[in-house]
Amino acid sequence: MTEATNNEAQAASARTVTGRVVSNKMDKTISVLVSRVVKHPVYGKYLRRSTKVLAHDEENACREGDVVSIAECRPYSKRKAWRLVGIVERAEAQ
Secondary structure (H helix, E strand, O other): OOHHHHHHHHHHHOOEEEEEEEEEEEOOEEEEEEEEEEEOOOOOOEEEEEEEEEEEOOOOOOOOOOEEEEEEOOOOOOOEEEEEEEEEEOOOOO
């Protein structure tokens, strides 16, 4: 496999999720809140669960409140192993 084909295959297999930016105070890094809904194993009620992850934002393009798409990637640092794929929805300007 060539390097370009390998990168495309890796990008296609990377897990992609959507979340809301809760912090952009770091340089080239955003904090994203990813929410999901899970069913309780006994009672069957649906519960909201959320996870905060750090994602790499090369151009510092995101603002707080933006809805973004992020994908898993190689680790950039100790806690940062996601990268920004795109901005799905911009937050209202204040």
